[in-house]
Amino acid sequence: MLKRVILFFQFFIFPISAVNKERLQAYAEKILYFIENYSVEEIRCKKYANDSLYLRDFAYTFQVARSQQNERLIVIVKNFDELKESIRKYLLAPDQKVDGVYTANVKTEQPAFRLLFADTQLNQIFDAWVKGKNHTKIAGLWLSGMDVNWSLLYKEKQVKRIDAPTYPFKRESYWMKQMTSQAVTHSESKQSKLHPLLHKNTSDFFGQKYSSFFKIGDQNMFYQI
Numbered sequence: 001m002l003k004r005v006i007l008f009f010q011f012f013i014f015p016i017s018a019v020n021k022e023r024l025q026a027y028a029e030k031i032l033y034f035i036e037n038y039s040v041e042e043i044r045c046k047k048y049a050n051d052s053l054y055l056r057d058f059a060y061t062f063q064v065a066r067s068q069q070n071e072r073l074i075v076i077v078k079n080f081d082e083l084k085e086s087i088r089k090y091l092l093a094p095d096q097k098v099d100g101v102y103t104a105n106v107k108t109e110q111p112a113f114r115l116l117f118a119d120t121q122l123n124q125i126f127d128a129w130v131k132g133k134n135h136t137k138i139a140g141l142w143l144s145g146m147d148v149n150w151s152l153l154y155k156e157k158q159v160k161r162i163d164a165p166t167y168p169f170k171r172e173s174y175w176m177k178q179m180t181s182q183a184v185t186h187s188e189s190k191q192s193k194l195h196p197l198l199h200k201n202t203s204d205f206f207g208q209k210y211s212s213f214f215k216i217g218d219q220n221m222f223y224q225i
Contacts, residue, residue: 010052011135012059013076013153014083015142017069018167024071024103025094026168032087034165035080042163051080060159063150066167070107074139076100104143 016031018024039054048054073090077083077100089098130138130152142148202211 011076011078011133012055012083013074013135013138014059014062015066015068015148016062016073016075017066018071019069020071021094023168023170024073025091026170027165028073028087028091030165030168032084032091035084035087039080046162054162055080055083056154056157057160057162058164060150060154061161061164063148065161065164068147071105072103072143074102074142076102076135076139102139102143106143106145 016024016027018027039051039058043051043054046054075083075086075090077086082100086098086101089096090101090103094103130149133153138148200211202209
């Protein structure tokens, strides 16, 4: 039986981003499905002592091994149950305020605030927030477009990247327009002919061949010699 351990006063931060709200919700759905159907087996197979250690690596993977897009969602939780519940609430009402769940679009954040990121002293303050595990401030920085030094959260703790849901790219199909027989005939007629009676060299490995195409009245006639 899987041992469930809650490390008190320890929070896990899950940053999730996408190109737009529709893809962000699709990503959240994919993550929730993975947690509900595969996380227990993953913990057992990878021989984690408890689910909190797995959850830490799971969060770390999203922090450092996923590209950062403009549409952002960050979830702050203490355990798997909270993570599942927070994602469910977000999916039910993406624009509704939920404790521990924050959303934003980087492009709509205050440009003046983003200019502060270049200030070295302020970046030292930001790093201090991360070291001090000030979760709400960390969330605000990341939602505003700042690159967070996530490794400062873990200090001497050993964390690693693990298998986790990847970005849900939108499936799109593209169809080539089919050429009509008239267009093909017109295209062929525009090609230069070798001779009035010998239109095309169709020789192959087995021998020399010439092909000709004639239109006599309503009939199309093809010859090969």
